[in-house]
Each structure stands twice: as structure tokens, then as C-alpha cells.
């Protein structure tokens with residue numbers, strides 16, 4: 001496959017989504033682009049009855065489908081993302097959106113009168129926010145928790161998440177999160193109130209254009225497709241985690257602690273262990289005792305052995321990480337294939353990865369796993385080059401069910 005001259009194509013990443021109504025409500029680095037999903041839908045040679053996204057994340061697939069009038073179902077293991085996806089897919093009548101904005105204004109006018117909630121138990125919170133930012137956020141949370149109207153409270157929670165990150169000192173890089181100096185961060189309550197209200201305007205803008213088809217995100221582990229979805233979908237469009245050690249929990253921690261989805265670091269690492277491709281906290285040590293089922297094509301275990309033999313103290317763990325990732329995805333693919341209607345098609349957007357200079361050809365392994373499940377007409381297409389490392393690419397691996 002020729003890859004020379006393939007560009008980074010930022011329009012195929014989350015950056016393209018930032019200005020697109022509800023898609024731009026909250027940014028999550030591994031989110032893929034609206035445009036990619038639109039292009040896949042546009043090229044289908046049939047009208048999809050229902051699209052399944054088994055790895056919903058921020059709900060990009062569901063929202064693109066809903067905006068085009070295509071029903072969809074999505075699965076997601078992270079409860080915060082289940083909430084985010086369903087909030088993005090909900091219908092908000094115009095009077096509700098207007099009421100949301102006026103409630104937001106009232107809350108900001110009286111914000112000093114709310115008693116701040118307890119600060120979230122996130123490790124070393126002072127690295128994330130200065131004391132004044134924490135106090136403001138804790139008052140905003142106290143304020144929106146008093147709102148009885150479910151839809152208005154959800155929209156306020158979205159705006160809250162956005163300011164949680166706007167006011168933080170964190171910047172999210174590949175595997176690490178770095179922090180600025182919180183004592184340097186300027187803070188003015190008036191500017192904070194104005195920021196919250198302008199975020200609410202942005203949220204209201206997205207909320208006022210309603211999705212055109214029913215869609216929902218179900219809290220479920222996609223290694224096994226739930227009974228309520230089986231036979232209901234004729235198309236799969238998804239981007240599963242890549243075998244590259246990115247932890248979604250790491251990036252989502254600030255929202256999850258503030259919104260009470262996480263109370264302890266043990267809960268965070270348990271969730272990461274249940275997610276495919278998670279390696280954060282306890283998940284890393286659990287990999288040491290993980291036992292392979294040896295169900296993948298033989299050459300994948302050869303790659304594992306080469307990684308295990310690399311000159312690095314974590315090499316054996318990383319070999320287990322890669323093998324467990326593909327065994328988990330194999331379980332998912334055979335379940336997704338069984339639940340897919342005949343003549344349906346599946347599109348997996350995935351990236352390859354590299355451990356100690358050893359390439360893990362995810363696109364080939366996916367194609368082989370899909371063929372082994374029964375998919376026909378399995379194809380691999382390069383979408384873009386990821387970051388500056390010339391060896392890392394993003395692919396669409398697709399196949400059909402006869």
C-alpha cells in the first residue's frame with residue numbers, strides 16, 4: 001500500500017468538530033471527525049436503517065446520523081460518556097432553550113449566594129485549578145444542582161463541564177497531562193461569570209437545532225452486543241480505542257470527578273481496566289497476570305514475542321497489552337458480526353501503533369480478524385497520517401455481511 005504523500009488531514013480529527021453545534025460542546029482528543037462519518041454515510045450504496053456505534057465516545061456517529069435523519073444505537077462503557085452522548089442526542093424545544101439561558105443568567109447574578117459544594121476528590125486538585133477557580137466551580141455546581149427541570153439541568157451541566165476545562169491549568173498531550181502554574185492563572189469572578197454565560201450561549205445554539213432521528217447511547221461493554229441491538233442495525237460506523245495506551249479516563253478525569261462519576265482513583269483504574277485498550281493505574285499491573293486465549297492469527301503472537309523481547313523493563317507487559325487488546329477486539333468483532341443484518345456493512349476507523357520500534361499493523365490484524373468472523377469484501381483504506389511520526393496512520397477497515 002502506497003502511503004507516501006499522505007497528509008495529516010486535521011479535518012479528519014476532533015478539531016474539525018469544534019465549530020459544529022453540539023459536536024463542539026466538549027472536546028475529547030480521540031473523537032473522530034464529523035466529516036469522516038458523513039463521507040462514509042454518503043458513499044453507502046443503500047439507505048441505512050439503523051447505524052450502530054459500539055464505541056460511542058463523545059457520540060459523534062450518533063449525532064451525525066441523527067442530524068441526517070438516520071436512526072442509530074450506540075454503546076459506551078464509560079458512564080460519563082453515556083450521559084454526554086445522550087445529552088447531545090436529546091431534543092430541546094425552543095422554549096426550553098430560552099428558559100435555560102434565563103436560568104443561567106439568574107444563577108450567575110446570584111452566584112455568590114450559593115454555598116460551594118465540597119471540592120472533588122481528584123488527586124492533587126491544586127495542580128488543576130487555583131483556589132478561586134475551585135470556589136467558583138463549586139458554587140456553579142451548587143447552583144445548577146438546585147434546578148429541578150431535567151433538560152435545563154443537563155444543559156447547565158454541559159456548560160459547567162466546558163468551564164471546568166477552560167479554567168484548568170491542564171493541557172492534554174499524548175500519554176501525559178501537563179500543568180501550568182496555578183498561582184499564575186489570573187482570575188476574576190466577573191470574567192468567570194461572563195465566560196460561563198458565553199459558554200451557555202454556545203450550548204444553547206447547538207441545543208436549538210434538533211436531531212432528526214431517534215438515537216441513544218446504551219451503557220454496555222461492546223465485547224458482547226446487547227440483545228436489544230441484535231438484528232436491529234445494518235451498518236456499523238465506529239472508532240474503537242487504538243492499541244496505543246491512550247487512556248480515556250485520564251482525559252475525562254476532571255469532568256468525571258466534578259460530576260460525581262468518580263469518587264476514588266480505584267474506581268478510575270477499574271473502569272480503565274474494563275475498557276478495551278486501557279492501561280492506567282491498576283490496569284497496568286493486572287496485565288502482568290493476564291492469560292491469553294491464543295485465538296488470534298499466529299503472526300500476532302509472534303509480534304507479541306518480539307515486543308516482549310525488547311530491551312525495556314515493561315516489554316513483557318506491553319506485549320500482553322497488545323495481545324489482550326486484539327483478543328478483546330476479536331470478541332467484539334464476532335459479536336458485532338452476529339448482530340449485523342445480512343447485506344449490512346461495518347467500518348472501523350483505527351490506528352496502527354509502535355512499541356520500541358516494533359510496528360503493530362492494526363489495520364492488517366483487523367482485516368484478518370474481520371475475515372475470520374465471516375465478513376466479506378474486507379478492505380483497508382488509509383485516511384491520514386497521525387502526528388509527525390511517519391509510521392503512524394489512521395485507516396478505515398471495512399467489510400460486508402452476505
Ligand SMILES: C[S@@+](CC[C@H](N)C(=O)[O-])C[C@H]1O[C@@H](n2cnc3c(N)ncnc32)[C@H](O)[C@@H]1O
Nearest residue numbers: 031032055057058060076077221222241275276
Ligand atoms: C476512540 S474513542 C471513540 C471516539 C468517538 N468516535 C468520538 O468521536 O468521540 C473509543 C471509546 O470506546 C470506549 N470503550 C472502550 N472499551 C469499551 C468497551 N469494552 N465497550 C464499550 N465502549 C468502550 C471508550 O470509553 C471510548 O469512549
